[in-house]
Structure formats: C-alpha cells, structure tokens
Amino acid sequence: MVKVALIGAGKMGISHLSILGAHPNVEIVGVCDTSKMVVDVLERYSGYKCFSDYLKMVDESQPDAVFVAVPTKHHYPMVKQLLKRGIHVFTEKPFCLNPEESFELSQLAKQTGLVNQVGYHNKFVGTFKEVKKLVKEGFIGEITHFQGEAYGPVAVKKKSETWRSDPNEGGGCLMDYASHVIDLINDIIAPIESCKGSILKSIYSKNVDDSVYALVSIKSGVSGVISVNWSDETYRKMSTSITIIGTEGKIVSDANELKIYFKGDKFPKGYSKGWNVKYVTDLTDEVNFYLRGEEYSAQIDYFIKSVKGETKKDINTFDSAWKTDKTISLIKNQSTL
Amino acid sequence: MDRIIFGDNQFFAVNHISDEKSRAQSIKFKDDSAIIKTLDIARESGINTFMCTTHDRIANICDIIRNNPTKYQDFKIYPCMPYAHKYANAVTELGIPGTLKQYVPGNFLGSLFKGGVAYLSKDYISIMELLIDSEMKMFKGINTPVIFLQNVITDLLLGLGMNEFLVAYAKYVKQKYNAEPGFITMNLPKLLNVLENGGIENPIICASINKVNFRMSGGKELYEKVLSEGRCRVIAMQVLGGGAIPAGEALEYVSNLPNVESILFGASSRQNIENTVETINHHDSKKMDLKLNLSNF
Numbered sequence: 001m002v003k004v005a006l007i008g009a010g011k012m013g014i015s016h017l018s019i020l021g022a023h024p025n026v027e028i029v030g031v032c033d034t035s036k037m038v039v040d041v042l043e044r045y046s047g048y049k050c051f052s053d054y055l056k057m058v059d060e061s062q063p064d065a066v067f068v069a070v071p072t073k074h075h076y077p078m079v080k081q082l083l084k085r086g087i088h089v090f091t092e093k094p095f096c097l098n099p100e101e102s103f104e105l106s107q108l109a110k111q112t113g114l115v116n117q118v119g120y121h122n123k124f125v126g127t128f129k130e131v132k133k134l135v136k137e138g139f140i141g142e143i144t145h146f147q148g149e150a151y152g153p154v155a156v157k158k159k160s161e162t163w164r165s166d167p168n169e170g171g172g173c174l175m176d177y178a179s180h181v182i183d184l185i186n187d188i189i190a191p192i193e194s195c196k197g198s199i200l201k202s203i204y205s206k207n208v209d210d211s212v213y214a215l216v217s218i219k220s221g222v223s224g225v226i227s228v229n230w231s232d233e234t235y236r237k238m239s240t241s242i243t244i245i246g247t248e249g250k251i252v253s254d255a256n257e258l259k260i261y262f263k264g265d266k267f268p269k270g271y272s273k274g275w276n277v278k279y280v281t282d283l284t285d286e287v288n289f290y291l292r293g294e295e296y297s298a299q300i301d302y303f304i305k306s307v308k309g310e311t312k313k314d315i316n317t318f319d320s321a322w323k324t325d326k327t328i329s330l331i332k333n334q335s336t337l
Numbered sequence: 338m339d340r341i342i343f344g345d346n347q348f349f350a351v352n353h354i355s356d357e358k359s360r361a362q363s364i365k366f367k368d369d370s371a372i373i374k375t376l377d378i379a380r381e382s383g384i385n386t387f388m389c390t391t392h393d394r395i396a397n398i399c400d401i402i403r404n405n406p407t408k409y410q411d412f413k414i415y416p417c418m419p420y421a422h423k424y425a426n427a428v429t430e431l432g433i434p435g436t437l438k439q440y441v442p443g444n445f446l447g448s449l450f451k452g453g454v455a456y457l458s459k460d461y462i463s464i465m466e467l468l469i470d471s472e473m474k475m476f477k478g479i480n481t482p483v484i485f486l487q488n489v490i491t492d493l494l495l496g497l498g499m500n501e502f503l504v505a506y507a508k509y510v511k512q513k514y515n516a517e518p519g520f521i522t523m524n525l526p527k528l529l530n531v532l533e534n535g536g537i538e539n540p541i542i543c544a545s546i547n548k549v550n551f552r553m554s555g556g557k558e559l560y561e562k563v564l565s566e567g568r569c570r571v572i573a574m575q576v577l578g579g580g581a582i583p584a585g586e587a588l589e590y591v592s593n594l595p596n597v598e599s600i601l602f603g604a605s606s607r608q609n610i611e612n613t614v615e616t617i618n619h620h621d622s623k624k625m626d627l628k629l630n631l632s633n634f
C-alpha cells in the first residue's frame with residue numbers, strides 16, 4: 001500500500017481524493033484543508049484524519065506521497081517542503097507562479113530522485129496520446145504550423161472575486177486555462193520558446209485576463225497560434241483542441257475526436273489515405289474506478305505506479321511543467337496588459 | 338420499470354464523442370418545442386418514461402406536461418439529480434457556503450450560518466435533503482416513480498467512502514416522495530456491494546453496459562457475473578459504447594443480457610428512435626419464443 005495524503009480538498013482535490021479512495025493500492029493517511037466545513041464533512045463521513053496545517057499532517061501521518069491541490073500560489077512553498085522531507089509529490093497545474101520557482105523545484109526533484117508529477121491530465125487522454133504518437137513517428141511529415149485552442153464558460157459575467165480573479169494567486173485565463181493547451185503543444189511538438197506578439201484581454205474580470213491570443217514559435221522556427229477564451233458560454237464545458245499542419249498531412253484533434261488527413265501513401269496501420277476519424281472511445285483504456293473522465297483516474301494510477309517503481313516516470317514531470325511555465329511567462333511578458 | 342426508457346443527453350448537447358455534434362444538437366433543440374416534438378415521437382413509438390437531468394430547461398418541459406394532463410396521462414419522468422454543472426459553476430464563483438446559501442431553500446441555512454460552522458456541522462444529511470427538495474420542485478404534480486442520483490455524485494461519494502449519504506438519499510426519496518431511489522454509476526459492482534452493506538436490497542442501478550467494455554469499471558466479465566446473480570434492478574445505458582458499436586449489434590447484446598430490466602437510450606430523429614424501439618422489441622420477442630419453446634419440452 002502506498003500511503004498518500006492530500007492538501008487542499010476543493011473542487012480538484014475532492015476529485016483526487018475520491019479516485020485515491022477507490023484505488024486498491026492506496027491508503028489515505030491524512031487530508032489537510034483550511035476550510036473548517038470541508039474538514040468537518042470529511043472527518044465525519046469519510047473517516048479521514050484531517051488537519052489544517054499541512055506540515056503537522058506530514059509529520060504526524062508520515063505519507064509516502066502527497067497530492068497538492070491548493071490554489072496555485074501555494075504550490076511552490078508546499079512542494080518544496082515536501083521534497084525536502086523526502087516525499088513523492090503530485091501537484092496540480094499550473095506548476096508555479098513563475099518559471100524561476102518551477103525551475104528550482106524541478107532541480108530539487110531531480111536531485112532527490114523523488115517521483116514528481118503535475119496534473120496536466122490531457123496527456124492521459126486517448127486522442128491526444130495518439131496525436132503525439134502520429135507526430136513523433138513523422139506521419140504528417142515536417143510540421144509547418146500549429147494552432148492550440150481552448151474555449152469554455154468560466155467567466156461569462158461580472159462576478160464576485162475568488163482566487164481565480166487574483167493574478168497573484170495564479171488566477172487568469174492564461175495561467176489557469178491556456179496552460180493546458182500550451183503544455184500539450186510543448187509535449188506533442190516541442191516547447192514554445194518565443195512569442196512574437198500576444199494579447200491578454202479582460203472581458204468580465206476586473207484584474208485578470210479572460211482571453212489570450214498569441215503568435216508563437218518553437219526552437220526550429222515553426223510557428224503557431226494560441227487562441228484561448230474562458231468567457232465563451234457557447235461551450236458547455238472546457239474544450240481544448242489542437243491543429244497541426246505538416247508537409248505530409250494535417251491533424252485536428254480535441255479530447256473526443258481525432259481527425260487526420262494523410263496526403264500520400266505513408267500512414268500507420270488502421271488508417272488510410274485522405275481523412276480519418278478516430279474517437280476517444282476507441283483509443284481509451286478502461287480504468288479501475290471511473291469518476292469524471294478516464295484521464296483523471298489514469299494520471300493518478302500512473303503516479304501511484306511510479307511511486308512503486310513500475311513506470312518510466314516520464315509523463316508530466318516537474319521539468320516538463322517548468323517548460324510550460326516558461327512559455328506562459330513569455331506570453332505574459334510579450335503582452336501589454 | 339418500462340423496458341425502454343428515453344434519455345435527454347441529445348437535448349442538452351451532451352455528446353461524448355464529438356463537439357461538432359454537440360453544437361448541432363444545441364442548435365436543433367434551442368426551443369422547448371423541439372424537445373417536446375421529439376418526446377412525442379418517442380411516445381408514439383411506445384415509450385412512456387423519460388429519464389432526465391434536473392436541468393433548468395426541464396422545468397419548462399414539466400410545465401408543458403402539467404398543462405396537458407390528458408395527453409401525458411401515462412407519462413412518467415425519472416429525474417436525475419443534480420445537474421452538476423450548476424453546482425460546480427456556483428462553487429467556483431461563490432465557494433461552498435455561498436453555493437449552499439443560494440440553493441438550499443428557506444431560512445434554514447441563514448440561521449445555521451448565523452450560528453457558525455460548528456452549528457452547521459450537526460446536520461449535513463438535512464442539508465442534502467433540502468437540496469433534494471429544491472431539485473424536485475420542478476416536478477410537482479408529475480409522476481416520478483424513480484428518482485436518480487447522478488453518477489458524478491454517486492461515484493464521488495462512493496470513492497470518498499461516504500456511504501451514509503447514499504443510504505440517506507435512498508431513505509429520503511422513499512419516505513418523502515414515495516418513490517424508488519435509483520443510482521447512476523460507472524462502477525456498478527463496487528456500488529452494489531456498498532448499497533447492500535448499507536441495507537439497500539435489490540437497488541435500482543443505471544450503469545454503462547455494452548459489448549466493448551466502455552465505462553464499465555471492473556470490466557465486462559465482472560459486470561456479466563454481477564448481472565447473472567440478479568442482485569439489482571438494472572437500467573443499461575451507453576449501450577452503443579460511446580458510438581463504437583453498430584446499433585444493431587449493440588442492442589442485440591444488451592437485450593439478451595440476463596436481469597437487465599430496462600434499456601435507456603436517446604436519439605433525435607424519428608428514424609433512430611423507431612429503429613431502436615423495433616430492434617429491442619424484436620430481440621425481446623425472440624427471447625420470449627425461445628423461453629416458450631424450452632418450456633414446452
């Protein structure tokens with residue numbers, strides 16, 4: 001059994017906790033949250049040992065691994081303390097508020113050899129996994145351009161302030177929303193290393209950006225466009241998609257549906273020349289416990305397996321999340337907001 | 338429960354395989370009249386049960402049903418609560434206490450908050466009961482013989498080990514609404530054990546059941562074994578495996594499974610609705626014939 005504790009039982013944390021609770025190789029040894037009500041309910045109905053101070057929890061419950069799902073500004077100090085105590089860490093995305101902090105932690109993680117994973121769950125989505133394979137194996141030839149998009153209904157009217165509306169806490173569309181698609185592109189194509197122009201716009205929020213439009217490129221010079229808007233109420237929930245144009249074909253994919261066009265006769269098994277459509281249902285492995293999408297269960301399972309030494313520990317590492325934080329900061333610095 | 342139950346995903350742009358199709362559905366069902374028209378087609382095909390989320394727009398559909406009592410005389414609704422997006426959005430915006438203030442009816446909460454958190458902590462089960470009441474308001478005067486808990490909540494509670502809430506839900510629905518409690522889940526075998534341990538015998542469970550193992554946590558073999566034991570009343574949903582299986586083949590598989598009492602499906606066109614109903618009826622009558630033949634021996 002892997003002994004696991006959780007810090008931050010909010011929307012994301014409670015979902016992790018439920019999946020962890022159902023995991024056959026996990027024993028939950030502690031939960032920490034500063035909200036009395038959250039702690040109260042968990043103690044009483046789940047029987048977990050609860051704390052309001054995470055260091056106290058760690059000292060008392062001696063976990064092998066900790067999940068960090070507090071607002072983003074807390075990630076850096078907490079993860080640092082955990083690594084220093086020799087504890088494996090899964091932390092939510094975005095990793096830190098700036099790439100300097102992320103770099104420090106990714107170095108620390110490397111030195112300690114502890115398992116380190118960040119919650120960019122899209123990497124566990126069947127369609128995006130397949131896109132990565134197709135691109136890496138060169139089936140669409142040389143990439144000439146890409147587009148990363150994400151739309152959804154987070155801020156669709158003027159509303160009360162939460163940590164998501166405070167730039168100092170990791171709020172805003174770029175950090176909270178665009179980070180997902182940036183991270184995907186960094187992984188599937190190559191890290192975005194320059195930004196030629198970007199616009200961060202507030203639509204309903206007072207202090208943070210609600211949409212992000214950026215012209216970017218990777219090291220080799222291949223260009224791309226990022227277009228993200230979390231104030232689009234025509235989407236029922238977040239929809240993330242990528243388009244990749246190559247000399248031998250083109251890919252358009254979201255989390256549900258992968259469309260790929262092959263120009264010529266070079267295509268992998270199971271595909272044909274011209275347009276092909278694959279659904280996530282054909283590309284997804286079943287999970288042991290399903291809560292809200294296979295990818296959420298799969299990423300946790302991967303982390304637990306990593307702690308047990310059963311994986312290559314190379315998906316969503318701190319190092320990859322640091323690169324994403326670097327891209328985020330490039331786009332932010334380039335804009336005029 | 339009826340053998341065939343009509344679902345509502347298509348009305349609210351819930352398409353598990355394509356964002357484009359979702360958008361097309363949002364456009365098609367923009368007006369309530371389009372929903373009613375499709376429901377009427379389903380009724381003409383012999384379906385009399387509509388299983389639907391407690392989405393705001395269902396309130397309008399309920400008004401129409403209430404205003405046409407003769408037409409909808411035999412019509413039943415199985416509400417599925419809660420409409421999770423509503424609460425998730427509210428929690429993002431207002432936090433948990435703010436959300437409770439907004440959705441828990443009456444002064445109950447006001448007084449609780451005045452008393453502070455310690456006071457509040459006494460009675461989370463009653464808060465759940467009040468939330469059930471608030472979700473059920475729109476169905477007043479409509480026949481709702483089974484009331485479901487949505488899978489996000491069922492499975493969240495299941496993972497958290499909050500079995501008390503699942504049992505309390507069942508008790509309350511029975512006692513207050515004189516209805517059967519139902520549970521939607523993607524983890525049928527695990528849930529069934531928990532419900533049985535909580536003293537709920539032969540529960541109504543709606544779960545993903547299909548030929549390709551789609552969203553059947555624990556695996557198809559385990560599901561088939563549990564079904565064969567006849568320990569629960571099952572509604573099969575997602576029988577097409579998210580679109581992976583041709584309809585004919587998919588329906589043949591579920592129609593012939595033992596102890597699947599009902600099949601839930603949704604469709605937008607007359608042709609798809611009629612075909613589905615005919616196919617299920619066809620397999621059922623084949624099964625009946627087989628049984629008769631066997632009993633003649």
Ligand SMILES: NC(=O)c1ccc[n+]([C@@H]2O[C@H](COP(=O)([O-])OP(=O)(O)OC[C@H]3O[C@@H](n4cnc5c(N)ncnc54)[C@H](O)[C@@H]3O)[C@@H](O)[C@H]2O)c1
Nearest residue numbers: 008009010011012013033034035069070071072092093094
């Ligand atoms: N992977 C995803 O798609 C995804 C989705 C949502 C959120 N997230 C990330 O998860 C993290 C949390 O977001 P959320 O939406 O769950 O937020 P939330 O506000 O719902 O939850 C945060 C929780 O942390 C608790 N908390 C705050 N400070 C604390 C402290 N010092 N010690 C202990 N507990 C503390 C709060 O009481 C609250 O319960 C963020 O980094 C966010 O970016 C990721």
